[in-house]
Amino acid sequence: MRFLPVVFLAACLATSAQAQSQAQIKDPFRIATKESMAASNAAAVSNIRMSALREFALTKGLAAGRLQSFTDAHQYFEANKRVFDTTYQVDHLYMQPRKRKYSKDLTGKESSRMENDPGFKGFLIQPPIVLIGEDLMQISNDGQKKESSKVRYGLAANAQFVSAPIYWHSFFVSPEDLLSQSPADDPLLQPRVEAERASMLNFYKVGYQEGQAQALSEVNTRITTLTTMITGMMFGRTLMEKNILEEPQISTQYIPVSGNKTLLTLDTSAATISVPAGFQLDPSKYKAIIHQANPFAKQ
Numbered sequence: 001m002r003f004l005p006v007v008f009l010a011a012c013l014a015t016s017a018q019a020q021s022q023a024q025i026k027d028p029f030r031i032a033t034k035e036s037m038a039a040s041n042a043a044a045v046s047n048i049r050m051s052a053l054r055e056f057a058l059t060k061g062l063a064a065g066r067l068q069s070f071t072d073a074h075q076y077f078e079a080n081k082r083v084f085d086t087t088y089q090v091d092h093l094y095m096q097p098r099k100r101k102y103s104k105d106l107t108g109k110e111s112s113r114m115e116n117d118p119g120f121k122g123f124l125i126q127p128p129i130v131l132i133g134e135d136l137m138q139i140s141n142d143g144q145k146k147e148s149s150k151v152r153y154g155l156a157a158n159a160q161f162v163s164a165p166i167y168w169h170s171f172f173v174s175p176e177d178l179l180s181q182s183p184a185d186d187p188l189l190q191p192r193v194e195a196e197r198a199s200m201l202n203f204y205k206v207g208y209q210e211g212q213a214q215a216l217s218e219v220n221t222r223i224t225t226l227t228t229m230i231t232g233m234m235f236g237r238t239l240m241e242k243n244i245l246e247e248p249q250i251s252t253q254y255i256p257v258s259g260n261k262t263l264l265t266l267d268t269s270a271a272t273i274s275v276p277a278g279f280q281l282d283p284s285k286y287k288a289i290i291h292q293a294n295p296f297a298k299q
Helices: 006-024 034-079 081-087 168-172 194-241
Strands: 098-104 110-116 124-126 129-139 146-157 160-162 249-260 263-275
Touching (some): 081 168, 160 263
Antiparallel strands (some): 129 146, 249 263
């Protein structure tokens, strides 16, 4: 038995289907009448109005739901402020510009250490944020190499100047979150009949629930983000103390006068991160941390 070529068979089927469809095609168009045009215009206007009312109700409900959820979160944080102040205390993690000071002991041996620059007490540096991964395993794409690592450090964010330490309360719920973002009332977008009012109320409820869920999700995300940042800053300070992470190098400068013909600035202190923090790859320079038993602990 011989089979027709696939291309030829497909062409035959297409021709047959085209002939059948042409035989079944009926003229779908009709000459418009005044009555049909009037009905169509009325339906179009009605659909446009309902779409506008629906969007207005959803937007208004969304804003109200977000505001309510942020307000509830703000009140909860206020009621538990003492606990959160302790949990998210970060002031001690911040640094000021430091310079390396060299000294010699009685034997003439030279040593150095980092000390705060007394002339720049008002300058705050947020320490590097370090993420840690443990017991990592990696296989190359071609499957020809496998690596297993006990620990891996990664810089999520390097050291940077900031105006003030992070404050958990405004990080979780900002002042802008507590301001109403609801659209202004518009007389044209008010219900005219009971059916419109009922429809708008239903959409308002949908938007309200969605707004509450959005705000709650955002607060939870901010809590997770701040927790990760604080943990990373703690790791950064610890690794810098161990010399595993080199501190950023800060260059400072005093500028008595600067400006031009239209601007004059006096008595300026400037600090610049000239070399960002970076990992030390020479393990011989790492400091060993010896954990001693607490002498005050009950035996």
